[in-house]
Amino acid sequence: MAGQHSPWFAVPDPTLGADHADTARSPQPPSATNHESGPTASSEHWFDAYLFDLDGTIHLGDRLLPGAVETVARIRDRGIPVRFLSNNPTHSPATIHQRLHHLGLDLRLDEVVNTVLTTTRWLRENRPEAVVFPIAEQPVIEALRAAGQPLSDDPASIDIVLASYDRSFDYRKLQTAFDALWFHRRATLMSTNPDRFCPYPGGRGEPDAASIVAAIEACTQTTCERTFGKPSPLMLDLALHGTGVPASAAVMVGDRLATDIAMARAAGMTGVLVLTGDAGLPEVTTAPEAERPHRVIRALAELLPTA
Numbered sequence: 001m002a003g004q005h006s007p008w009f010a011v012p013d014p015t016l017g018a019d020h021a022d023t024a025r026s027p028q029p030p031s032a033t034n035h036e037s038g039p040t041a042s043s044e045h046w047f048d049a050y051l052f053d054l055d056g057t058i059h060l061g062d063r064l065l066p067g068a069v070e071t072v073a074r075i076r077d078r079g080i081p082v083r084f085l086s087n088n089p090t091h092s093p094a095t096i097h098q099r100l101h102h103l104g105l106d107l108r109l110d111e112v113v114n115t116v117l118t119t120t121r122w123l124r125e126n127r128p129e130a131v132v133f134p135i136a137e138q139p140v141i142e143a144l145r146a147a148g149q150p151l152s153d154d155p156a157s158i159d160i161v162l163a164s165y166d167r168s169f170d171y172r173k174l175q176t177a178f179d180a181l182w183f184h185r186r187a188t189l190m191s192t193n194p195d196r197f198c199p200y201p202g203g204r205g206e207p208d209a210a211s212i213v214a215a216i217e218a219c220t221q222t223t224c225e226r227t228f229g230k231p232s233p234l235m236l237d238l239a240l241h242g243t244g245v246p247a248s249a250a251v252m253v254g255d256r257l258a259t260d261i262a263m264a265r266a267a268g269m270t271g272v273l274v275l276t277g278d279a280g281l282p283e284v285t286t287a288p289e290a291e292r293p294h295r296v297i298r299a300l301a302e303l304l305p306t307a
């Protein structure tokens with residue numbers, strides 16, 4: 001099916017969509033230019049596997065984005081594997097599956113990979129004895145407990161401070177992290193995901209794990225040594241596992257340069273940026289060439305070949 005492709009960067013019209021919130025509300029036709037075959041509104045071929053980001057790509061808040069249902073259905077009709085990759089650790093894969101299914105998306109639980117899964121799995125396989133202090137919401141804590149990972153809020157016994165997207169983050173948690181990292185000097189800092197914020201409808205958002213990592217780094221002068229979300233290859237490996245498809249024959253579709261597109265780039269896979277979430281056109285056009293997506297689309301409906 002896919003084979004080798006010639007990555008191309010669709011140069012968008014900078015007069016359109018300067019505000020990503022506007023593009024999120026009213027996707028418009030692309031003014032893309034394929035330097036090989038001229039202007040185009042769709043990819044030139046099918047890939048062997050389709051990996052989709054969720055927040056800002058498949059859905060925004062509590063609604064599916066335009067074209068999501070139809071695009072996934074067309075891919076399934078051809079028997080091509082589909083996976084959904086989310087850096088959001090505030091929901092378990094089961095909750096994500098139920099939520100999207102309820103919204104009308106056709107997906108299976110085993111097609112959902114998120115940072116609750118990657119974090120728990122990495123710790124279980126690499127640091128099963130490590131005492132973890134999770135600055136995290138219940139889905140992460142419950143998954144770690146279920147996996148048998150030792151947890152503690154005693155700074156003297158903490159091996160790993162795990163910073164996450166935690167909407168109950170407070171000074172007490174920061175103090176515990178500080179004591180474990182700076183005073184006792186025994187712990188290391190890791191994070192579920194590196195996202196600055198989670199996109200919401202209307203151009204709004206919520207501060208994500210990067211803000212909590214930054215708070216801890218600022219007072220301890222330590223550096224977060226590992227993240228379990230995109231662009232980490234951990235998530236890609238888990239997503240492609242069992243498909244038999246190499247990264248080079250798959251495509252990653254997402255709304256964020258630093259996570260979705262960076263993961264694709266690092267793995268030698270095609271990265272398609274959709275302008276319905278985080279990144280806007282100015283960010284894309286000013287990014288270094290090595291960090292740009294291979295293609296930019298305004299909505300998922302433009303992703304697939306028209307024929």
Ligand SMILES: [Mg+2]
Binds near residue numbers: 054055057254255277
């Ligand atoms: Mg996203």
